[in-house]
Amino acid sequence: MERITERRREPEPVAFNRRIEETQLRLGQEAGRVASLPRVLKAADIPWEKSMQTALSRQWVSAAPRDRLAKAPIRTMGILEQILEPGMKGGRHRHVREAIFYIIDGEGYEIHDGKRYDWAAGDIMAVPSYCDHQHFNPDPRLRSRMWYSIPVVVEFMGIHWIEQIETGPGYRLAEGTQPVLGPGNKIIGYRTPDGQEVKFELDESIQSRLDASSTAVETIDAPANSYDEYIKLLQEEVRWRASAPHVVKGADVPWENTRMGKIKFLVTPRSGCGLKAYDAFLQEMPPGGCSGRHRHAAEEAHKILRGRGYDVHDGVRHDWEAEDVVCIPPYVEHQHFNSDPRETALFVAFQSRLYGFLGHGGIYHLEDAGPRPFDKSRRHGR
Numbered sequence: 001m002e003r004i005t006e007r008r009r010e011p012e013p014v015a016f017n018r019r020i021e022e023t024q025l026r027l028g029q030e031a032g033r034v035a036s037l038p039r040v041l042k043a044a045d046i047p048w049e050k051s052m053q054t055a056l057s058r059q060w061v062s063a064a065p066r067d068r069l070a071k072a073p074i075r076t077m078g079i080l081e082q083i084l085e086p087g088m089k090g091g092r093h094r095h096v097r098e099a100i101f102y103i104i105d106g107e108g109y110e111i112h113d114g115k116r117y118d119w120a121a122g123d124i125m126a127v128p129s130y131c132d133h134q135h136f137n138p139d140p141r142l143r144s145r146m147w148y149s150i151p152v153v154v155e156f157m158g159i160h161w162i163e164q165i166e167t168g169p170g171y172r173l174a175e176g177t178q179p180v181l182g183p184g185n186k187i188i189g190y191r192t193p194d195g196q197e198v199k200f201e202l203d204e205s206i207q208s209r210l211d212a213s214s215t216a217v218e219t220i221d222a223p224a225n226s227y228d229e230y231i232k233l234l235q236e237e238v239r240w241r242a243s244a245p246h247v248v249k250g251a252d253v254p255w256e257n258t259r260m261g262k263i264k265f266l267v268t269p270r271s272g273c274g275l276k277a278y279d280a281f282l283q284e285m286p287p288g289g290c291s292g293r294h295r296h297a298a299e300e301a302h303k304i305l306r307g308r309g310y311d312v313h314d315g316v317r318h319d320w321e322a323e324d325v326v327c328i329p330p331y332v333e334h335q336h337f338n339s340d341p342r343e344t345a346l347f348v349a350f351q352s353r354l355y356g357f358l359g360h361g362g363i364y365h366l367e368d369a370g371p372r373p374f375d376k377s378r379r380h381g382r
């Protein structure tokens with residue numbers, strides 16, 4: 001009996017898998033390639049396009065997984081911009097991922113799940129997850145312009161879908177598709193050559209999945225067990241979704257003088273905005289001044305609103321000017337410099353909060369901000 005037991009303990013011959021080596025090599029190659037992607041994206045290289053949502057939009061960093069890391073070193077954020085012409089409204093739609101908007105120009109309003117939210121230049125507008133939304137620019141003369149971002153990761157998590165309810169202005173069917181017509185010959189959807197049919201409406205099967213996330217069905221104040229704690233967690237999310245502000249008025253947020261510089265923190269984990277995946281802030285730098293120097297895991301992207309200057313990322317200089325988008329990949333040591341002797345520089349920043357949820361939050365501060373004499377900038381080559 002004993003001899004049989006011992007024989008069973010003998011190791012069986014097994015294959016030697018190389019997954020760890022393959023991962024190490026793949027990550028090394030990817031890191032090298034990503035590091036070579038441009039940190040500063042120039043407005044002239046990003047064309048305006050028409051889409052189902054709006055007559056004018058452009059994609060700074062693609063939100064499509066197939067284009068991930070093709071042109072910019074940003075992984076978790078699709079970064080876009082759109083213009084609403086005077087008197088125009090965008091397409092009406094709903095998606096699981098949230099979206100953060102910074103209003104660059106103009107004023108208008110949103111309809112989110114039937115409720116109106118007004119916004120104006122300098123505000124953050126939040127489209128929370130699961131929200132049926134549409135943008136409106138009622139001004140008869142002025143365009144409104146928004147810089148915005150959507151988190152890319154929901155598709156990898158299996159919870160991504162988009163329901164188009166109403167198309168934006170000037171919608172054209174894709175080549176080869178056939179219109180699906182409703183009453184009065186109105187286009188209510190399209191059919192692809194291989195028979196897929198998409199209707200412009202809220203999908204009932206999706207709605208049934210989302211009901212639990214939008215309707216409080218039960219209240220548990222003192223959970224009796226661990227299972228009830230999970231039920232309570234959903235109830236807290238339902239309450240948060242119903243009560244969180246969808247617009248952060250820029251004028252209501254104070255500027256703070258921090259070790260990183262003069263910053264207006266528009267969205268933070270404590271600010272109670274209807275966003276989970278983003279932080280956002282405005283930063284101003286005086287002529288010839290610079291920010292602090294720091295490092296963090298969270299990806300960050302800046303839209304330069306005013307001025308010209310440069311970033312130093314891990315010792316390498318990257319020049320920027322108004323309208324550019326600056327990309328800061330994870331764990332890169334970075335500092336921003338205003339190289340103009342007369343004009344103040346201003347940028348708005350979106351930062352992914354997702355890293356913090358995974359235990360990679362916080363900031364490692366390395367050097368204080370300040371007005372710097374110009375010999376400081378000469379250290380970086382100009």
Ligand SMILES: [Fe+2]
Pocket residue numbers: 093095099127133
């Ligand atoms: Fe949207």
Ligand SMILES: [Fe+2]
Pocket residue numbers: 294296300328334
């Ligand atoms: Fe930063």
